[in-house]
Amino acid sequence: MLASFLTWLESTGLSVWMRESPSVFAFPLILAAHTIGLGLLAGIDIAHKLRLLGVAPQVPEAAFNRFLPLMWLGLWINVASGVALFAGYPTKALTNELFYVKLGLVAVGVTLITVIRRPTRRAPRLLAVASIACWVATIAAGRFLAYTYHYLDVTDLIEGRRRP
Amino acid sequence: MGEWQYWVEQLLLRGEYAAAIMRTAWGWPTVESVHFAGLTLLFGSIAVWDLRLMGMASHVPIVEFHRLVPFSVLGFAINAASGSMFLMTEPDQYIYNPAFHFKLLFLTLAGVNIVVFYALFFRRVRALGSGDRGPAALKIIGAVSIVCWAAVIICGRLITFYRPTGCPPGEPLAFLVTCIIR
Numbered sequence: 001m002l003a004s005f006l007t008w009l010e011s012t013g014l015s016v017w018m019r020e021s022p023s024v025f026a027f028p029l030i031l032a033a034h035t036i037g038l039g040l041l042a043g044i045d046i047a048h049k050l051r052l053l054g055v056a057p058q059v060p061e062a063a064f065n066r067f068l069p070l071m072w073l074g075l076w077i078n079v080a081s082g083v084a085l086f087a088g089y090p091t092k093a094l095t096n097e098l099f100y101v102k103l104g105l106v107a108v109g110v111t112l113i114t115v116i117r118r119p120t121r122r123a124p125r126l127l128a129v130a131s132i133a134c135w136v137a138t139i140a141a142g143r144f145l146a147y148t149y150h151y152l153d154v155t156d157l158i159e160g161r162r163r164p
Numbered sequence: 165m166g167e168w169q170y171w172v173e174q175l176l177l178r179g180e181y182a183a184a185i186m187r188t189a190w191g192w193p194t195v196e197s198v199h200f201a202g203l204t205l206l207f208g209s210i211a212v213w214d215l216r217l218m219g220m221a222s223h224v225p226i227v228e229f230h231r232l233v234p235f236s237v238l239g240f241a242i243n244a245a246s247g248s249m250f251l252m253t254e255p256d257q258y259i260y261n262p263a264f265h266f267k268l269l270f271l272t273l274a275g276v277n278i279v280v281f282y283a284l285f286f287r288r289v290r291a292l293g294s295g296d297r298g299p300a301a302l303k304i305i306g307a308v309s310i311v312c313w314a315a316v317i318i319c320g321r322l323i324t325f326y327r328p329t330g331c332p333p334g335e336p337l338a339f340l341v342t343c344i345i346r
Contacts, residue, residue, distance in 0.1 A: 024325070032321040035203070036314055043208020047232055050209070056231035059224050066221040067212060139204060140197035147193045 002094075006154040009090045018088030027088060034081040038142075040074025042135040045113055049128040052116070065117070075110065091157050092149045102141035109134045169259045176259075179252030186253040199246040203320075206239025207313055217298075217306030225294045226302075260328035267319035274312035281305050 009015060018027055048064040050056075086093050093099045112131040116124060151157040177183075185191050209232040215221075216229045251258050258264040285302060292298050 024322070028322050028325040029318070032318040035200070035317050035321050038200070039204055039207035039314075039317060040211065043204045043206075044211055045208070046205055047208045047212045047235070050232065050235060055235070056228055058228040059231070063221045063224045064212075067215065070211070070215070135204065136197075136201050139200045140194075143197040143200055144193050147190075 003154060003158055006091050006094070006157065009087065010154050012087065014084065014087045015090070018084055027085075030081045030084050033077055034085060037074040037077035037081060038139070041071050041078065042074075042109065042138070044071050044074070045109070046132055046135060049116075049131050052124050052128040068113075071113065089152065091151050091154045093145070095151045095157065096145060096149045098141055098145055098148050102138060102145065105134055105138040105141060109138055173255040173259050176252050176255035179248070182249045182252040186249055192253075195246050195249050199243055199250075202239045202242030202246060203317060204239075206236050206243060207317065209233070209235040209239065210313055211310055214306040214310040217302045217309075219303060223294050225296075226292055226298065227290050257327060258323065261323055261326050263319050263322040263326040267316055267323070270312045270315040270319060274309060274316065277305060277308045277312060 018030070021027070044064075044067050048067075051059060051061060051064060109131060112127060112134065115121060116127050116131065121127065150162050156162075186195060213229050213232055213236070216224070216226055221229075285299060285305065289298060289302070
């Protein structure tokens with residue numbers, strides 16, 4: 001069931017293009033876009049969290065809301081580039097436990113962006129520290145995905161060629 | 165150019181302690197994670213500063229946002245240190261890599277831009293209150309900065325696709341044809 005879904009997914013045009021196109025605009029620049037999105041979303045959010053922790057006290061907290069559209073731009077860049085990267089190597093992602101950990105961490109990080117801005121929120125310092133820790137963990141999980149996968153593609157999965 | 169690069173390569177190879185750490189089981193990915201966390205800290209804090217220079221959140225005096233700049237410096241320091249560890253472990257993968265050359269070029273441009281800002285504009289910026297319009301050149305400085313740092317990230321991410329084995333180093337035309345246009 002999973003294998004037949006993955007076989008179909010890896011035969012779609014987007015998937016083949018991501019894996020096999022020699023163009024720099026395929027895998028390489030989509031991967032680079034994923035890093036720019038990370039910088040916009042997590043980077044600007046970390047700047048906001050530093051403000052909540054007491055850095056730049058003369059800047060009103062609300063001033064950081066002006067930068068929210070860029071953070072959402074970063075999120076959408078990463079949803080789009082993430083879907084393309086996933087389409088290229090879906091077996092690699094879905095058979096690695098760490099991939100689900102990363103998705104969970106992204107969900108927590110994004111949720112904290114809005115939760116922390118609610119007027120009723122409590123313990124903003126604690127939430128700010130949690131948020132920064134969450135982004136650092138997301139980044140580490142993302143990097144380690146390249147080193148911890150078990151099956152590169154569906155053929156590996158079907159033939160049982162598992163990496164340690 | 166070739167001899168010079170060889171000299172730098174030999175110099176970097178003396179960092180054997182760094183290389184020993186990098187070659188432990190999870191050394192390389194761990195330092196990569198630190199490098200990416202550093203780039204996020206650097207890019208996020210500098211982006212907010214650059215966007216303020218470009219006119220966003222203009223009701224807040226520019227100088228108040230300057231408190232974020234030490235965190236950009238911290239991010240840069242983290243990445244200079246972690247980046248050196250990659251270089252000391254596999255120098256030939258960077259010294260002869262055109263993507264790395266472009267990364268250094270954009271780093272230099274970002275640095276020159278910073279020097280221009282502090283040398284020519286910082287004193288005036290400090291005197292600006294909320295709502296004051298600074299010199300128009302501030303918008304250009306902010307835009308150049310954010311574009312350069314984004315280019316540094318993009319070139320850094322492309323390093324792995326331009327390993328010197330696949331692309332002819334030191335031959336710009338051949339490099340363009342084989343590696344960029346393809």
